[in-house]
Amino acid sequence: MEIRLLADKCTICGACEAACPYDAVAMGADGPELSEECTVCGACVEACPTEAIYIAGEKASPQPEPRDAAGDVWVFAEQREGQLLDVVLELLGEGRRLASELGVSLACLLLGDSVDHLPQELIEFGADLVYVGSAPELKHYRDDLYAQVMEHAVRQHRPAILLIGGTANGRSLAPRVAARLETGLTADCTGFALDEDGNLLQTRPAFGGNLMATIRCPHHRPQMATVRPKVFPKPARQPGREGQVIALELPELVPWQRILEVVEEADTGPNLAEADIVVAGGRGLGSPENFRLVEELASVLGAAVGASRSVVDAGWVSYPHQVGQTGRTVAPKIYIACGISGAIQHIVGMQSSDVIVAINSDPDAPIFSIATYGIVGKAEEVIPALIREIKGSSSQ
Amino acid sequence: MHIVACIKQVPDPSQARIDRETGLVIREGVDKIINPYDLHALEEALRIKETKGGKVTVLSMGPASAEQVLRDAIAMGADQVILLSDRQFAGADTLATSYTLARAVARLEDVNLVICGKQAVDGDTAQVGPGMAAKLDIPHITQVRKLRELTEDKLVAEKLTDRGYEVVEVPLPAVITVVKELNEPRIPGLRGMMRAKKAEIPVWGPEDIEAEADRIGLKGSPTQVWRTFEPERHRKGEMLEGTPSEQAAALWQRLRSL
Amino acid sequence: MDYFLTEEQQMIKDLAARIADERVKPVAAELDEKEEFPWELMKVLGEADLFAVWVPEEYGGLGGGVLEQALVVEELSRACSGVAVSYAASALGSFPIILFGTEEQKQRYLPDIASGKRLAAFALTEANAGSDVSGIATTATLDGDEYVLNGTKQWITNGGEADIYTVIAVTDKTKGPRGYSAFIVEKGTPGLSFGKKEKKLGIRASATREVIFENCRIPKENLLGREGQGFVITMKTFDRTRPGVGAQAVGIAQGALDEAVKYARERVQFGQPISSFQGIQFMLADMATQVEAARALVYSVARWIDSGAKDVSQAAAMAKLFASDVCMKVTVDAVQILGGYGYMREYPVEKMMRDAKITQIYEGTNQIQRSIIALDLIKKAARKNK
Structure with a gap:
């Protein structure tokens, strides 16, 4: 499979060069020249106004895996201390949709020890089959045996x-298993669809979220993907739903690691600089009590807590939370500014965020000029409503 | 101790700018740097060498221009560097990359530990470290924030989990992927930079690592980029109206689809 | 502007710039506030081989000269001139050894200075000997195989932090400045002590202390050059370090200009960025022109000195004078452009303005520089018309 050019159609307009997300196209005297960075993604084909570029040949697949036409859709049912993670239920909702469309069963792979109470829960959230691998050594997640x-x-x-939840464990397990199985794995998918051949179309952000890529894995099975928590909504539970529980035949378990200690740290929330989401509060909140709403919203979203300088100076929250000129500079995917007017020294510390949400009662607050979404309103009313909305959507 | 650090050349994320018209990343004039997480991997490798002796080999797979990050590695103190570069390696997904790097590691002698950054900031997949370990059939530990104990044949490390950390012991050789809090990477000195400028950077192709032709590059990649597109962008300053509940609902609807 | 730096000089400048941006800038305000000596940064500079740039290769250096040192000082000053001067003072303390030291003295002291393991300092000024060096009262008396030093040096940069001090003391009271000699004194020598750290307007990260000699005995091998050469050693040293003060001034001014431009683009008043107002534009244009002119002069003089030229005092004085006056003016203007924000400690320009002032004062006040320049002019004219 490669990119080819119809030289007589090419007008050397440069549209392909500009469109290439991999910087692989350089415009030569006779038209585009491709470097080895080309991944045959087809962006140039779509961009070409004269249809001078096309993709030739089918991808040569070394050893096409025999396709299992009726292969099921699986979800890895990660459990912690005998409790299913929310992301598993979220994946069951999405998996259910895909399985129905493909006309196959939705199955779960559940590993643990004494987890007999979980299969029914998985079934009630949409699983048709639950494969249970039960052994004392599988009680807690561990890379070696789970893989x-x-x-x-x-x-x-x-x-x-x-499908595997993009938890710390899932992101360690999935690539190891995919490499063992010699199959494709797409990380942190944000959407799934099926093409006419039943291939899974896996969409994920590329290049820092400014461009989306849809990935296919047409010749290898299973098609593996990880999905971060809270990407998909949790489906409704259907009490009494019926399904099949199958005991998994376990391979010989060969441990190569020892877990010496498991430490759960007091939840101080994600690190401000590295968090994907930051919820920040400012003087416009009116009182230190209202700042607690910011912290609550952050905890619901799994976000880090930020603050403007004035509330740090006022002692509502400690200095490490300060965003801006004299605090930290952050560039999360989502920055939610609550009661922050948007003084320049705050803005320089967060303006590179992908999406900026501003909640402020003053419609003329400068923060709105850089906001992706603006809400004019009292933060102490909007935040609780937002928290209710988020909690509602993950439990419906 | 023979420590291998794997590094990747990426566009400098701090210089990333978005074309306001097209929403695409502007790549012109953006410097290429060592993936920030990989700097911590390299730093840890150098520190191990400094305290326990041995040598540090640095591997990078990429186009010929990736030679520069290997020069940076020499400036920081790497003893040996190898660039895996060949047209046949191009277009590799994480599986083909894992295979290629694993083949290269297998060609090196008496490797005790392979250290990678947690993920590369251009792809953010975090898959190559564990993938390499699987290909080498050795243990791996992801998200290492501290090495507690390291001997020729055993490593005890603190691994970040979603709720805290675990202390994990693995036999060596093994692959670890590291987070930023592990250490602070050094700034190279002038002498190192001068040495790096003059250094020859060996380039390995598929034959040098005895790679199977259909397991590398585009051919060895089960995943294909089917298409790329711009995400739907809401213009700046979309104001959400209504009662607080309505505003909250409208906002959450937009945020959850991101 | 391209100053046609060699590849190596560009490397030095880039590395210093990187350290300035990544390591110095983030802590500059804190160092200023706490008046804390930046030992950690000195270590970083040492590991980066930057203390080696002005030291000859035979003694563990990289064989550069005044320009190389000036490039580093300029870049560091952009971020924090308190850090830069702590670095530069080591050059000031070591140039007497490089210029007049015996082979043994060079072997003994320069490698550690080049590696950054030990800092140096230069001890000249006294309470009654500022611009007028004839007021020096510290004495050195030969007693057998040892000199015995007595007296108090004042406002010594790196005082108390440095390990190696070059000290100017009187060996022959009857001869005035021709009776001065230079000595190397190591920290830890009995009889050597330090006064309290001075509280300063600017460059507050740097340490400034009294250096006190009370029957401080040093081996007579620690005499630099010959007895009576102290004044010449001082002047030759200043010829090499005054462009460094110029570079410090250029760096501070550049830092202030950068902040002013950045702020002017971000700050919106009357519905538009203030950078769109001609009043601001003209100020920025003048600032930029002056900084560039100062830099051009500093680099030219530094290069000229490095070429081995003699009689460079006038040029060195010009570089220091011009750059420091530019620095003062540009930093004041930067504060003006930032307005109320500029006056607040939250923004870095007020610190730059405070830091700027010292460049017009130390290593010879700008009045002394003008005297040097004018005397040189008049002397040369007189010689011609003879």
Whole structure:
């Protein structure tokens, strides 16, 4: 598969060069020249106004895996201390949709020890089948044994699609298993669809979220993907729903790691500089009590707490939370400014955020001029409503 | 100790600018740098060498221009660097990259530990470290924030989890991926930079690592970029009207679809 | 502007700039506030081999000269001139050894200075000997194989922090400045002590202390050059370090200009960025022109000195004079452009304005520089008309 050019159609307009997300096209005297950075993504084909560029040849697949036409959709049912993670339920909702469209079953892979109470919950959230791998060694997540069991189960039951929550554990497990299975894995997907051949179309942000890419894995199975928590809504539970529970035949478990200690740290929330979401509060909140609303919203969103200088000076929150000229500079995916007017020294510390939400009672506050979404209103009314909205959407 | 650090050349994220018209990343004039997480991997490798002796080899896969990040690695103190660059490597997804790097590591002698950054900031997949470990059939630990104990054949490390950390022991060789709080990378000195400028950067192709042709590059990549598109962008300053509840609902609807 | 730096000089400048931006800038305000000596940054500069740039290669240096040192000082000053002067003072303390030291003295002291392991300092000024060096009262008396030093030096940069001090003391009272000699004194020598740290207007990260000699005995091998050469050593040293003060001034001014431009583009008043107002534009244009002119002079003089030229005192004085006056003016204007914000400690320009002042005062006040320049002019004219 490669990019080819119809030289007589090319007007050397440069549209392909500008469109290339990989910087692989350089305009030569006779038209575009491709460097080795080309991934045959087709952006130039779409950009070409004269249809001078096309993709030739089918991708040569080394050893096309025998397609299992009726391969099921699987969700890895990660549990912690005998409790399912929310992301598992979120994936069941999405997996249900894909399985129905493909006309296959939705199955879960559940590993643990004494987790007999969980299959029914998975079924009530949409699973048709639950493969349970039960052993004392599998009580807690561990890379070595979980990877061995997952690989074994996949080889045995041959799902077409395997979805894994993008937790710390999921992001460690999935690439190891994918590499063992020699199949494709797409990280942090934000949307799924199916093409006419039943291939999974996996959409994820590329290049820091400014461009989206849709990824396919047409010749290898299973098609594996990880999804971050809270990307998909949690489906409604259907009490009494019926499904099948199948005990998994376990491979020989070969441990290579020892977990010496598990430490749960007091939840101080994500690190401000590295957080994907920052909820920040300013003087416009009116009182230190209202600043607690900011902290509550942050905790619901799994976000870090930020603050303007004035509230730090006023002692509502400690200095490490300060965003701006004299505090930290942040560039999260989402920055929610509550009661922050937008003094220049605050703005320089957060203006590179992908999406900026401003909630302020003053319609003329400068923060609105840089906001992606603006809400004129009292933060102490809007924030609780927003918290209700978020909680509602993840429990409906 | 023979420590291998894997580094990747990426566009400098601090210089990333968006074309306001098209919403696309402007790539012209953006410097290419060592992936920030990989700097911490390299720093840790150098510190291990300084305290325990041994040598540090740095691997990078990329176009010929990626030579520069290997020069930076030499300036910081790497003993040996290897650039994996060949037309056949191009277009690799994380599986083909894991395979290629693993083949290169397998060609090196007596490797005790392979250190990678947690993820590369251009792709953010965090898949190559564990993928390499699987290809090498050795253990891995992701998101390492501290090395507690390191001997020729054993590592005890603190690994960040979603709720705290775990202390994990693995036999060596192993692959670890590291987070930024592990250390503060050094700034190279003038002498190192001068040494780096003059250094020859060896380039390895598929034959040098005895790679199977259909497992590298585009051919060895099960995933394909089917299409790329601009996300729907809301113009700046969309004001959400209504009662607080309505405003909150409208906002959440927009945010959750991001 | 391109100053046609060699590849190595560009590397030095880029590295110093990187350290300034990544390590110095983030802590500059805190160092100023706490008046804390930047030991950690000195270590970073040492590991980066930047203390080696002015030291000859035979003694563990990189063989550069005044220009190389000036490039580093300029870049560091952009971020914090308190840090820059702590670095530059090590050059000031070591030039006497480079210029007049014996092979043994060079071998003994320069490698540690080049690696940044030990800092140097230059001890000349006294309470009654500022611009008028004839007021020096510290004495050195030969007693067998040792000199015995007595007296108090004042406002010594790196005083108390440095390990190696070059000290100017009187060996022959009858000869005035021709009776001065230079000595190397190591920290830890009995009889050497330090006064309290001075509270200063600017460059507050740097340490300024009294250096006190009370029957401080040093081996007579620690005499630099010959007895009576102290004044010449001082002047030759200043010829090499005054462009460094000029570079410090250029760096501070550049930092202030950068902040002013950045702010002018961000600050909106009357519905538009203030950078769109001609009044602001003209100020910025003048500032930029002056900074560039100062830089051009400093680099030219530094290069000329490095070429081995003699009789460079006038040029060195010009570089220091012009750059420091520019620095004062540009930093005052930068504060003006930032307005009320500029006056607040939250923004870095008020610190730059405070830091700027010292460049017009130390290593010879600008009045002394003008005297040097004028005397040189008149002397040369007189010689011609003879």
